Amino acid sequence: KMTNITRRVWEIISTDVSIRKDLSRKLINSRALAKYLIKTHNIQASLDSVISAIRRFESEEAFEENFRTIEQVLRGSNITTKTNISCLTLRENSSNAKYLYSMLCDDSFKASESLRIAKGSEFLKVIADTHDVPKIKRIFSQGVVIREDPNLAEIIVFLNEEAQQTRGVFARITNEIANKGINIVEVITCLPELLIFVKQADLVTCHDSLFRLCNKVS
Numbered sequence: 469k470m471t472n473i474t475r476r477v478w479e480i481i482s483t484d485v486s487i488r489k490d491l492s493r494k495l496i497n498s499r500a501l502a503k504y505l506i507k508t509h510n511i512q513a514s515l516d517s518v519i520s521a522i523r524r525f526e527s528e529e530a531f532e533e534n535f536r537t538i539e540q541v542l543r544g545s546n547i548t549t550k551t552n553i554s555c556l557t558l559r560e561n562s563s564n565a566k567y568l569y570s571m572l573c574d575d576s577f578k579a580s581e582s583l584r585i586a587k588g589s590e591f592l593k594v595i596a597d598t599h600d601v602p603k604i605k606r607i608f609s610q611g612v613v614i615r616e617d618p619n620l621a622e623i624i625v626f627l628n629e630e631a632q633q634t635r636g637v638f639a640r641i642t643n644e645i646a647n648k649g650i651n652i653v654e655v656i657t658c659l660p661e662l663l664i665f666v667k668q669a670d671l672v673t674c675h676d677s678l679f680r681l682c683n684k685v686s
Contacts, residue, residue, distance in 0.1 A: 473513045477521035480509055483639035486647050491522075498522045538640045541631040545682040549675055550582055550622040551668055554601050555654055557615035558592040558608060567608045576603070582622070584663065586656050593654065595622075595665065617653055621671035625662045625678060632659050641678065648677050 481487050490496040502518040505511055511518060558564065568585065571577055577600070584595035594604055598618060605613055631637050641662065645652055650673060654665040666674050 473511070473517050474521040474524065476509075476511060477505060477518055478525050479636075480505060481522070481525055483636055483643050484647075485640075485643055538634060538636050539681070541628065541634045542637065542640070542682050545628065545631065546626040547675065547678055547682065548624045548626075549671060551671065552598045553582060553595060553620040553622050553665065553668075554598045555617040555620055555665060556594045556596075556601065556604060556613050557617075558594065558612045559614050560587070560590050560592050561612065563609060564592055564612070567612075571604065571607050574603075574607075576600075584622075584656055586654075595620075595654065595656075619668045620653055620665050621668045621674075623664045623666065623671070623674060623678065625664070625682070627660045627662060629660075638662065641681070644677050644681050645674055648673050650674050650677075 481491070487496075487501065491501070498519045499515070501522055502515055505522075506513070506515065506518055577583055577596075580597060580600065582595070582597045583600075584593075586593040586595075596604060601616070601618075625641060627637065638657070642652060642655070642664075645664070645666070648670075650666055650670045652664055652666060654663075656663040656665075664674075
């Protein structure tokens with residue numbers, strides 16, 4: 469059990485840039501951080517065991533090396549962006565396959581470079597150019613669309629083979645965005661592409677953050 473607690477604490481710290489910076493600069497003590505981790509991440513362990521894991525992390529070279537490895541494999545990754553994107557959340561039902569087929573057979577959608585579809589067990593996401601939203605709503609039956617998120621931007625990070633096989637890469641990217649106070653609306657993985665959707669107003673900050681991560685701009 470102690471091993472599991474240590475691994476959990478190390479995973480959280482190793483993928484959270486702000487915590488790592490605070491630790492390296494001695495801006496936060498182990499006890500305060502342990503209380504924060506237990507409360508925020510619902511860690512089922514005693515305060516002393518979490519403190520012990522934090523202190524071991526601070527002297528653990530393997531995790532420091534892994535952190536550097538993530539930045540190395542991300543170096544030079546291409547990033548592209550699109551604006552004027554909307555995300556429709558639909559309640560999944562037996563008729564949606566028919567509607568999707570109808571939509572994908574439409575020549576105007578075939579030519580679209582922004583159409584993305586993600587299906588869960590209960591919900592379906594259709595992400596497209598904002599000007600296509602009225603047409604999509606007409607294709608699907610009334611009441612199926614339960615949420616619309618307009619004014620989004622899409623950021624695609626192209627990951628090389630090494631980055632795809634490196635533990636912690638996805639967490640490092642999303643943490644970089646979160647540490648800028650940006651909410652990620654949707655994420656789609658279609659390796660080697662990682663597609664991230666944020667509010668259009670956050671695009672410049674988000675892109676700058678990821679560009680610096682992938683190009684080591686200080």
